[in-house]
Amino acid sequence: MQIKWTKRAANNLDAVVAYIAQDNPLAAKKFLSELLQKVDHLQSFPMLGRPGLVPLTRELVIHHNYIAYYRIKQEQVEILRVLHVRRRYP
Secondary structure, eight states: EEEEEEEHHHHHHHHHHHHHHHHHHHHHHHHHHHHHHHHTTTOOTOSSSSSOOTTEEEEEEEETTTTEEEEEEEEEEEEEEEETSSSSOO
């Protein structure tokens, strides 16, 4: 299955990494690597995340503070958002 990032999700990810890098650039790199690795697993295991609160979405816990929200469309996993757990989605 192909992974597709929405523009909004890519912007979320950029903002999160930049925020973490302000205090700890090494932690930001580690977070990004961990996130991309977990999202890559969705290619083979698209049902890996838990069912989302929003219908037809799923939630992949990236780190205890961050969640990637996604949906499965035909042969594609579409990453919708990457948010801190304290932020409300949608």
